[in-house]
Amino acid sequence: MYSTKYIKPNSTSEALEAIKSMGEGKFLAGGMTLIPTLKQRLASPDGLVDISGCDLDSISDEGDTIKIGAMTKHASVAESGLVNEAIPALAKLADGIGDRQVRNRGTLGGSVANNDPSACYPSAVLALKAIVHTNTRSIEADEFFTGMFETALEENEIIEAISFSKPTKANYVKFPNPASRYAMVGVFVAQFNDGVRVAVTGAGEGGVFRHAEMEAALSSNYNADALSALEISSDGLISDLHASPEYRANLIKEMTKRAVV
Amino acid sequence: MTEVTKIDGIGSSVRRTEDKKFLTGKGRYTDDINRPGQVQAYFLRSDVAHAEIKSIDTKAAQSAPGVVGVFTGSDIAADKVGGPICGWVVPCRDGSSTKEPPHPLLAQGKVRFVGDAVAVVVAETMEQAKSAAELIDVDYNELTPVVDFVNADEGAQIHEEVPNNCYFDWELGDESATNKAIESAAKVVKLSVRNNRLVPNAMEPRSALAEYDSLDESYTLHTTSQNPHLTRLVLAAFMFAIPESKLRVIAPDVGGGFGSKIYVYIEEAVCVWASKKIGRPVKWTADRTQAFLTDCHGRDHVNDVQLALDENNKIIGLRVDTVCNLGAYLSAFSVVVPTILHGTLLSGQYDIPAIYTNVKGMATNTVNVDAYRGAGRPEATYLLERTMETAAKEVGMDPAEFRRINFIPKDAFPYQTQVALQYDIGDYEPHLDKAMEMIDYSNFEKRRAEAAKRGMYRGIGMSSYIEACGLAPSAVVGALGGRVGQWESASVRVNPTGTISVFTGSHSHGQGHATTFAQIVADKLGIPMENVEVIHGDTDKTPFGMGSYGSRSLASGGSAISKAVDKIINKSKKIAAHLLEASEDDIDFKDGKFVVGGTDKEKAFGEIALAAYVPHNYPLETLEPGLEENAFYDPTNFVFPSGTHIAEVEIDPATGVVEVVDWAACDDFGNLVNPMIVEGQVHGGIAQGIGQALLEDAHYDENGQLLTASYMDYCMPRADDLPSFKVGYTNTPCTHNDLGVKGCGEAGAIASPPALINAVIDALSPLGVTDMSMPATPQKVWKAIQESQSVAAE
Numbered sequence A: 001m002y003s004t005k006y007i008k009p010n011s012t013s014e015a016l017e018a019i020k021s022m023g024e025g026k027f028l029a030g031g032m033t034l035i036p037t038l039k040q041r042l043a044s045p046d047g048l049v050d051i052s053g054c055d056l057d058s059i060s061d062e063g064d065t066i067k068i069g070a071m072t073k074h075a076s077v078a079e080s081g082l083v084n085e086a087i088p089a090l091a092k093l094a095d096g097i098g099d100r101q102v103r104n105r106g107t108l109g110g111s112v113a114n115n116d117p118s119a120c121y122p123s124a125v126l127a128l129k130a131i132v133h134t135n136t137r138s139i140e141a142d143e144f145f146t147g148m149f150e151t152a153l154e155e156n157e158i159i160e161a162i163s164f165s166k167p168t169k170a171n172y173v174k175f176p177n178p179a180s181r182y183a184m185v186g187v188f189v190a191q192f193n194d195g196v197r198v199a200v201t202g203a204g205e206g207g208v209f210r211h212a213e214m215e216a217a218l219s220s221n222y223n224a225d226a227l228s229a230l231e232i233s234s235d236g237l238i239s240d241l242h243a244s245p246e247y248r249a250n251l252i253k254e255m256t257k258r259a260v261v
Numbered sequence B: 001m002t003e004v005t006k007i008d009g010i011g012s013s014v015r016r017t018e019d020k021k022f023l024t025g026k027g028r029y030t031d032d033i034n035r036p037g038q039v040q041a042y043f044l045r046s047d048v049a050h051a052e053i054k055s056i057d058t059k060a061a062q063s064a065p066g067v068v069g070v071f072t073g074s075d076i077a078a079d080k081v082g083g084p085i086c087g088w089v090v091p092c093r094d095g096s097s098t099k100e101p102p103h104p105l106l107a108q109g110k111v112r113f114v115g116d117a118v119a120v121v122v123a124e125t126m127e128q129a130k131s132a133a134e135l136i137d138v139d140y141n142e143l144t145p146v147v148d149f150v151n152a153d154e155g156a157q158i159h160e161e162v163p164n165n166c167y168f169d170w171e172l173g174d175e176s177a178t179n180k181a182i183e184s185a186a187k188v189v190k191l192s193v194r195n196n197r198l199v200p201n202a203m204e205p206r207s208a209l210a211e212y213d214s215l216d217e218s219y220t221l222h223t224t225s226q227n228p229h230l231t232r233l234v235l236a237a238f239m240f241a242i243p244e245s246k247l248r249v250i251a252p253d254v255g256g257g258f259g260s261k262i263y264v265y266i267e268e269a270v271c272v273w274a275s276k277k278i279g280r281p282v283k284w285t286a287d288r289t290q291a292f293l294t295d296c297h298g299r300d301h302v303n304d305v306q307l308a309l310d311e312n313n314k315i316i317g318l319r320v321d322t323v324c325n326l327g328a329y330l331s332a333f334s335v336v337v338p339t340i341l342h343g344t345l346l347s348g349q350y351d352i353p354a355i356y357t358n359v360k361g362m363a364t365n366t367v368n369v370d371a372y373r374g375a376g377r378p379e380a381t382y383l384l385e386r387t388m389e390t391a392a393k394e395v396g397m398d399p400a401e402f403r404r405i406n407f408i409p410k411d412a413f414p415y416q417t418q419v420a421l422q423y424d425i426g427d428y429e430p431h432l433d434k435a436m437e438m439i440d441y442s443n444f445e446k447r448r449a450e451a452a453k454r455g456m457y458r459g460i461g462m463s464s465y466i467e468a469c470g471l472a473p474s475a476v477v478g479a480l481g482g483r484v485g486q487w488e489s490a491s492v493r494v495n496p497t498g499t500i501s502v503f504t505g506s507h508s509h510g511q512g513h514a515t516t517f518a519q520i521v522a523d524k525l526g527i528p529m530e531n532v533e534v535i536h537g538d539t540d541k542t543p544f545g546m547g548s549y550g551s552r553s554l555a556s557g558g559s560a561i562s563k564a565v566d567k568i569i570n571k572s573k574k575i576a577a578h579l580l581e582a583s584e585d586d587i588d589f590k591d592g593k594f595v596v597g598g599t600d601k602e603k604a605f606g607e608i609a610l611a612a613y614v615p616h617n618y619p620l621e622t623l624e625p626g627l628e629e630n631a632f633y634d635p636t637n638f639v640f641p642s643g644t645h646i647a648e649v650e651i652d653p654a655t656g657v658v659e660v661v662d663w664a665a666c667d668d669f670g671n672l673v674n675p676m677i678v679e680g681q682v683h684g685g686i687a688q689g690i691g692q693a694l695l696e697d698a699h700y701d702e703n704g705q706l707l708t709a710s711y712m713d714y715c716m717p718r719a720d721d722l723p724s725f726k727v728g729y730t731n732t733p734c735t736h737n738d739l740g741v742k743g744c745g746e747a748g749a750i751a752s753p754p755a756l757i758n759a760v761i762d763a764l765s766p767l768g769v770t771d772m773s774m775p776a777t778p779q780k781v782w783k784a785i786q787e788s789q790s791v792a793a794e
Helices: A012-020 A034-039 A074-079 A081-086 A088-095 A108-114 A121-127 A212-220 A245-259 B019-023 B073-078 B126-133 B149-154 B175-184 B228-240 B266-278 B288-294 B377-395 B399-406 B428-438 B441-453 B474-479 B513-525 B553-579 B605-613 B675-695 B747-767 B778-793
Strands: A005-007 A025-028 A047-050 A059-061 A065-069 A131-134 A138-140 A145-147 A159-165 A169-176 A183-192 A195-201 B039-045 B051-057 B067-072 B117-123 B137-142 B166-173 B187-198 B207-213 B218-223 B247-250 B282-285 B298-309 B315-327 B355-363 B457-466 B488-494 B500-504 B532-535 B587-590 B593-596 B602-604 B628-633 B642-652 B657-668 B725-730
Touching: A012 A025, A012 A047, A025 A034, A059 A081, A065 A081, A065 A108, A074 A081, A074 A088, A074 A108, A081 A088, A088 A121, A088 A169, A088 A183, A108 A121, A108 A159, A121 A145, A121 A159, A121 A169, A121 A183, A121 A195, A169 A245, A183 A245, A195 A212, A212 A245, A245 B778, B039 B126, B039 B266, B039 B288, B051 B117, B067 B073, B067 B126, B067 B266, B073 B266, B117 B126, B117 B266, B149 B315, B149 B355, B166 B175, B175 B298, B175 B315, B175 B355, B187 B377, B187 B675, B207 B266, B218 B228, B218 B266, B228 B247, B228 B266, B266 B282, B298 B377, B315 B377, B377 B399, B377 B457, B377 B747, B399 B428, B399 B457, B428 B441, B428 B457, B428 B642, B428 B657, B428 B725, B441 B457, B441 B642, B457 B747, B488 B553, B500 B513, B500 B553, B513 B532, B513 B553, B553 B587, B553 B593, B553 B605, B553 B628, B593 B605, B602 B605, B642 B747, B657 B675, B657 B747, B657 B778, B675 B725, B675 B747, B747 B778
Parallel strands: A005 A047, A025 A047, B039 B282, B218 B247, B315 B355, B500 B532, B657 B725
Antiparallel strands: A059 A065, A065 A159, A131 A138, A131 A159, A169 A183, A183 A195, B039 B117, B051 B137, B067 B117, B166 B355, B187 B298, B207 B218, B207 B282, B298 B315, B457 B642, B488 B500, B488 B628, B587 B593, B593 B602, B642 B657
16 A cells, blocks of 8 residues: 555544545545555555544434444444344344454444445445434435445545434345355345335445335335236346346345345 | 384374464464565566557666666566476477467566566565556557457467467377267267366465575575475576576475466566575565466366267267367466376276367467366366266266266276276276265155255256376376476485484475374384474475475375385384394384394384484494485376265255255275375365356456456355265275375365256256356356246247
């Protein structure tokens, strides 16, 4: 990697000051994407602002929601009693990200801010009607993800926490890419009193997305059979060495059926 | 003399003595070694597959911070340093020989694959070297890359010396007899198969640390090698034209090779050269990306097969036409792998009266292709065992019975095949029977039916393989185009207290030689194996040896040790006879003691050792003092392990995922020295075979860019991809080495891919699927299911 400055502030306000003092600075969360990128010399920021000291890693029950600090590690979400009780599907998702080392370094906020099209967390954010709290505002999930590796976050905006709505039922099932084990297709299904939300990750050229037809079908009948007659379109799905759009379309339906239990 | 309390001899599953350091992170690999004043080398590599170099401007890099030197191909050419050589060539059908284009250490006017080294930057730190390399300006005139090896003859010519991009066009066997058999056959089974391209992925990437001593004008090279003596020979004699004595090559702990660390690569040679040029030790270590791009890859064949059967389903002929990809330059054993190590195995375990094969080795703008665990034999086994299964299904026979009626009968050994090899011994029905029993073959249809109730397709497939390992004898190797001997060496030094230092020409990079070889010595001398130390991997310590590849270490290296120990015993008998005042002929050696036959007069081995080094009462007039013996063992033939592997799979039609649910491996490796280590080798080999059959595929795009250049896209087998293996053995001891041993290192990787693909096809056979290429990825299997259903619907 290129040499760069490293700063570890104690609060988000200090972090913001630090990043403003740099030309092209980058916030460092768990570093599971950024550090490999730096090591391969694919990025050369003027400085890194490590926000792991900013006290952003608490998990709390807020009544209708579970609020998770942005710097909470995947392993902490997976092991959290609060999360396991209120939204076990979210704990299951966290427990299936990467490997043990990744789960003990990678963070919720880092994953969501990066919006990798194959990451697991964005599907939970979208399906669980989450609110993304930043240092300046609260953003609804439907407004947050704007494209592959793109979000509504503005320059020098830090995710501080994410509130996930408690569903009546939810599940996450992924089909891992055989090589990387990122989601080749991951489907988060969440049932609420006012309907079902289905978010698909790993498959869309524009990143994570909600699947309107499946949501409609499952809202009227929360049963895998409700999906049988649906034809899943392969338009806009990623094509790569491991999966064609047609195969991904098949997996979307299949993973959703398996998620609805 | 201490009392012998424990014998850990041949046949004991002794725990590996070398594992303590590896498991506690105390292994000492090349990159762990640092020398005072050391600098780092970084190679600037071509990012285009095929191009002329119009110019290279290194000026800015020369003056970058920390830079000690920047060198290009012209610097190498000015010093007249040669490039890597091809260690084995074959004659072509037209009477010409293999075309051997030069392989310069740094590109000379042209680059031929993505990763080809264009320049080297040597700097105080690796980061400085990398930063400086970014300042080098290379102006390329891009040429059309040749990636599709099957049609490479129509592509742009890669080397001046290689017309039609064909390195060789080789044949073996009787073409007219084979064609006659095919013409007269009751049935001809035809099949085309592809053997997918693999990246070796040793856990430790390649590394080199070279140091020049200006006082005695000698070099020391630490490097990741499977055969340090060969590396020294090639570097000294062919590249630098210096006496071998002026170059010491040390291959310390090496983290896996699988063939990829046999050859001398350009990087280690450049480090040696630069260490003198700069006058400081030069280190280079590959990162994983460089390993993907520049380690020699494996396999990459297509084979067209015709199998001729008579009216009784007996095989009467086999013709195989092969095209293989050898990549941008001829690597050391790239020619022998698809020819001598492939064509000669085409008889398999079967009595085939006529065989002919033709192999074309093609140049492409991809990295070199060379030996990878199995090296030629997996390709032969894959095409043959896929064809056997296909033939059985086409003639409506059980695949096991079809194999059985075509096996070479056990009373036919030694058996002369129609493709040069003579199998010394084997007995194939017992391992077929045992493997079938281990997997409960007779009840398979019940399991298939039960799986079908769960909506799963269950299949079973087998592979009865033969392997030829421990290449030998040297005279035959030479006659077949080999440029090296194929013996192995050992030096056994008995120390004055009776402990033993064994110096072996073999090299261990995961195989467990320190344990296995010590067991042989301990067993033969009747001493505890803790008293035996095995030393390898340093040309200043060990006798000249050929190193480890091709499952040769035990059969060749172990036999050399055994021979040296025999010499120790013979000399010890002379000493014992003197001490016991008896005739040498009356001395028996048993359980570590020299006994005068029929008496209770005896001397322990330790007493003999002491007498040899403190020769106060010793026959000095007829016998030299000391107790140390060398042996060079040149085997009289290959060894021929064989076996049957049976795989059972379940396929989820909704996703195409293949789960390997059961595996039976029954192998005949002759006598086993350490059954636990053998079982580990079988497990590892099958894991690699499952990787090839289901997961791994090195994929270049049409521009010659390696798309699978990281673990994000190149799929290695993981523990949860593998079943628990059922491992069993039969034993027909090798007839021509003292230990009765064969080889076990590659068998799993040879046997397993066809067994697994046969099982996948069997599972899908109710749908009418008859073929499946490797790797059988979920997407590919799902697609085959979809297509079969749409065919059924039509």
